[in-house]
Amino acid sequence: MNGHDVMSAQEVVLENADAVARHVAAFLLEKACEARGIFRIALSGGSTPKKLYTLMAAPSYASLFPWKKVQFFFGDDRFVPADSPDSNRGMVQDILFSKVKVPTANIHPMPDRGDPDEAARAYEAELKKAYGADRLIPNKPLFDMVLLGLGENGHTASLFPRQPALEETTRWVAPCVPDDAPHTRLTLTYPAIASSRYVLFLVTGTSKAEVLERVRAGDPAEPASHIRSDGQIEWIVDRQAAGQPQE
Numbered sequence: 001m002n003g004h005d006v007m008s009a010q011e012v013v014l015e016n017a018d019a020v021a022r023h024v025a026a027f028l029l030e031k032a033c034e035a036r037g038i039f040r041i042a043l044s045g046g047s048t049p050k051k052l053y054t055l056m057a058a059p060s061y062a063s064l065f066p067w068k069k070v071q072f073f074f075g076d077d078r079f080v081p082a083d084s085p086d087s088n089r090g091m092v093q094d095i096l097f098s099k100v101k102v103p104t105a106n107i108h109p110m111p112d113r114g115d116p117d118e119a120a121r122a123y124e125a126e127l128k129k130a131y132g133a134d135r136l137i138p139n140k141p142l143f144d145m146v147l148l149g150l151g152e153n154g155h156t157a158s159l160f161p162r163q164p165a166l167e168e169t170t171r172w173v174a175p176c177v178p179d180d181a182p183h184t185r186l187t188l189t190y191p192a193i194a195s196s197r198y199v200l201f202l203v204t205g206t207s208k209a210e211v212l213e214r215v216r217a218g219d220p221a222e223p224a225s226h227i228r229s230d231g232q233i234e235w236i237v238d239r240q241a242a243g244q245p246q247e
Ligand SMILES: O=C(O)[C@H](O)[C@@H](O)[C@H](O)[C@H](O)COP(=O)(O)O
Pocket: 044, 045, 046, 047, 048, 049, 076, 077, 078, 088, 148, 149, 150, 151, 152, 155, 156, 157, 158
């Protein structure tokens, strides 16, 4: 069933964060292997996906993964140098890319210096070059898969509450200066995320239970509620985030 929006999206509730990471790793391996040609993925940052990236770096998994056909993009990043502890690109480089045989040309970090608006436009140009068109075409997804987290204030990627980026309907990448988070950021916009075969939300921990409930109900005040996909949206959550008692 197509989960074009977050309310109708399928939800998978798993025992804990490790089970979420294992589920997503298996799903990603399956989809990347079955894809004909290039597979484009937008990675999420923050702490939740670290377990996933660690699993992907394990030799037993890395030896099966089709690194040469997968192009790695970022759903967002903080506008800080790669060696900053706050850099999503730096985090993925340390945990995953430094440990596997992924071609450097397959890794597309967001720019992290200069003028944020120009940097956003530069990343958008890189996406358009990879996509092969200057506008998003229905049923021609920009991404095969987009990984997203969920912040306690309802943000996802770096689509934060009360930010102009939430209103963006033409740009694929926008700068964002959250009033409730450190650092200027670059983020994919709603249209870019919607141009996808799969959007997977990875949400774990009791601290996310309330915001997850609001977003699943489609609360319009939560930026994550406005995520759409031309393909499928799936919630991959643990029991804590789902507000279910641990067995
Ligand atoms: O750059 C970022 O911070 C992420 O892309 C952001 O959208 C993240 O997914 C949420 O803030 C959840 O973060 P945690 O996984 O750390 O809870």
